Each structure stands twice: as C-alpha cells, then as structure tokens.
Amino acid sequence: MTREQSGNHPARETLAGMAALHGAPENPAACPIRDVLDRVGQKWTLLILIALMPGPRRFSALQRRVGDISKRMLTQSLRELERDGLISRQVYPTKPPAVEYALTALGRSALDPIAVLTDWADRNHDRIRAARAAFDAAA
Amino acid sequence: MTREQSGNHPARETLAGMAALHGAPENPAACPIRDVLDRVGQKWTLLILIALMPGPRRFSALQRRVGDISKRMLTQSLRELERDGLISRQVYPTKPPAVEYALTALGRSALDPIAVLTDWADRNHDRIRAARAAFDAAA
DNA sequence: CAGCATCCCCATCGATACTG
DNA sequence: CAGTATCGATGGGGATGCTG
Numbered sequence: 001m002t003r004e005q006s007g008n009h010p011a012r013e014t015l016a017g018m019a020a021l022h023g024a025p026e027n028p029a030a031c032p033i034r035d036v037l038d039r040v041g042q043k044w045t046l047l048i049l050i051a052l053m054p055g056p057r058r059f060s061a062l063q064r065r066v067g068d069i070s071k072r073m074l075t076q077s078l079r080e081l082e083r084d085g086l087i088s089r090q091v092y093p094t095k096p097p098a099v100e101y102a103l104t105a106l107g108r109s110a111l112d113p114i115a116v117l118t119d120w121a122d123r124n125h126d127r128i129r130a131a132r133a134a135f136d137a138a139a
Numbered sequence: 140m141t142r143e144q145s146g147n148h149p150a151r152e153t154l155a156g157m158a159a160l161h162g163a164p165e166n167p168a169a170c171p172i173r174d175v176l177d178r179v180g181q182k183w184t185l186l187i188l189i190a191l192m193p194g195p196r197r198f199s200a201l202q203r204r205v206g207d208i209s210k211r212m213l214t215q216s217l218r219e220l221e222r223d224g225l226i227s228r229q230v231y232p233t234k235p236p237a238v239e240y241a242l243t244a245l246g247r248s249a250l251d252p253i254a255v256l257t258d259w260a261d262r263n264h265d266r267i268r269a270a271r272a273a274f275d276a277a278a
Numbered sequence: 279c280a281g282c283a284t285c286c287c288c289a290t291c292g293a294t295a296c297t298g
Numbered sequence: 299c300a301g302t303a304t305c306g307a308t309g310g311g312g313a314t315g316c317t318g
Binding site for chain 1 (some may be wrong): 170172174175176177179180181185212216221222223224225245247249252253255256257258259261263264265266269270271273274275
C-alpha cells in the first residue's frame with residue numbers, strides 16, 4: 001500500500017484532467033486513484049469480490065471459492081474490504097460460530113468499473129501476449 | 140466450472156467466468172485479470188501512461204512529469220510497458236542520445252477502462268474514507 | 279468454524295554510483 | 299541524456315500452529 005504524491009483534485013473527472021493536475025504534488029493527502037488502485041491491485045481482493053457476486057458467503061465457502069488463498073490472507077483481505085465499506089460482515093453466534101460476508105451497495109457498484117477493466121483485459125490479452133513474445137524474441 | 144446463475148448484466152457474466160477461470164491456479168499467467176491487474180496495480184505504470192496521454196515524451200520529461208520516480212523505476216516500468224505493447228520506444232541517435240516514448244493504440248485503448256475505474260474512485264472516495272473512519276472508530 | 283499469532287522468504291522499490 | 303549496476307530496507311504474503 002503505497003501512499004504519497006499526487007494530491008487530491010477538486011472537480012476532475014477525466015484522466016486528462018488528472019494528467020494535468022499531477023504536475024503539482026503539493027498536497028500529501030491520499031490520492032483517490034492510488035487509494036483504489038492499490039486495493040484493486042492486491043492479490044486477492046478482486047477474487048473475493050467476484051466470489052461474493054452471486055450472494056453472501058461464509059468464510060470457509062469463500063476460501064473454497066477463491067481457490068488457493070490461505071486463511072491468513074483471506075482474513076486480512078476481508079478486513080480491508082470491510083473497512084473500505086465494500087463488503088459487510090454478519091456474525092451469527094451459533095454453536096459453531098458462523099460469519100457471513102456480503103457485498104455492500106458500494107461493493108457492487110465497484111464491480112461495474114472493474115468489469116470494464118477485466119473485459120478489456122480479456123479482449124486484449126492475446127495482443128499483450130503477442131507483444132511480449134515479440135519483445136522477448138528481439139532480445 | 141459451473142456457470143453462476145442469473146446475472147442479467149453481461150459484464151458480470153464475464154466476471155463470473157473469470158472467477159471460474161481462476162480455479163486452475165497452476166498457470167497464473169493464463170489469467171488475463173491477474174496479468175493486467177498486476178501491471179495496473181504497480182506503483183508507477185498508471186502514472187506513466189497518464190503522463191504519456193498528451194503525446195510522446197522523452198525520458199527526462201517523463202521523469203519530471205511523473206514526479207518523484209527514480210530513474211531506476213522509470214526505466215523498469217517503461218520496459219514492462221513496452222514489452223506489453225502499451226508504449227513504443229523510439230531512439231534518435233543524436234549527439235546526446237534522445238529516446239521518445241509514446242502510447243501505442245493498445246496503450247491508448249487501455250486508458251478507457253482505466254478512466255472508468257478512476258472515475259469510480261473519484262466519485263466514491265469520500266464514501267470509502269467515511270467507511271474507514273467508521274470502522275476505525277468502532278475499534 | 280473462523281481467526282489470530284508466529285516465522286520467514288523474496289519481490290518490490292529507493293538510493294547511490296557509474297557509463298556510452 | 300538515458301540509462302545500467304549494486305546494495306539495502308520494507309512489507310506482502312505463504313506455511314504452520316493454536317484458540318474460543
């Protein structure tokens with residue numbers, strides 16, 4: 001989680017605006033872009049959000065669904081997502097305790113822009129792989 | 140893997156497919172999501188792409204524009220972006236050598252989905268910060 | 279079942295110095 | 299100017315074990 005530079009921007013909505021504003025990193029406050037991207041770029045967060053798309057899931061169910069994530073990382077990632085308000089955590093004090101995680105409205109809304117990005121990734125992955133092969137061949 | 144019920148949203152169908160795809164962790168390179176996200180999540184890549192949006196830039200100009208990036212990281216990040224085919228590298232063998240970097244068509248196309256994501260970040264940053272404050276207060 | 283706690287590896291990144 | 303080379307700090311994240 002890297003923090004620094006790239007101050008907050010007032011009424012920017014386009015990348016162009018951000019490119020322009022970036023020349024002045026006087027405000028040390030957290031940049032929304034970095035803030036979100038650092039989270040999205042983390043290894044498991046996205047997989048967890050995706051795993052929660054169909055509906056609420058319990059801890060173990062999540063672990064199975066995500067795949068080879070360790071309990072440690074699952075716990076840690078869930079905490080961060082909960083802290084950011086993207087998922088909710090409901091504890092049922094049953095005999096063996098049960099905890100259910102679910103997407104919040106904010107979490108669901110995050111999946112739309114993420115879907116755009118992953119769709120791009122899906123559509124252009126071949127091109128990227130080809131570019132890499134060409135680059136490596138030239139070396 | 141089994142398809143994930145309902146999801147009238149087309150983009151979400153794709154995401155669900157990606158989730159299923161991850162079921163095979165033996166070849167992580169085969170997952171477009173991780174492939175792209177790892178790059179996007181890196182510290183400087185996005186800043187560099189944004190810095191190149193207005194047009195081609197030379198090494199030093201990029202370094203000034205991005206901010207406090209070291210030459211080491213700038214070089215490294217540029218190499219990866221070039222390898223992925225997102226930017227091009229043009230060398231002018233002048234007296235003091237000049238090298239110009241520019242977005243490729245692929246690189247430009249990547250900025251669209253990224254803009255969607257950063258726009259979301261911009262719009263929802265306040266909510267996230269509020270959620271964090273609430274979470275921290277509860278602890 | 280859900281989750282902390284602990285140990286440890288290694289990838290990422292920063293700083294500095296050197297070069298064609 | 300545009301890098302390369304090297305060292306070192308930081309922390310993400312895997313493996314394992316323990317608990318309410």
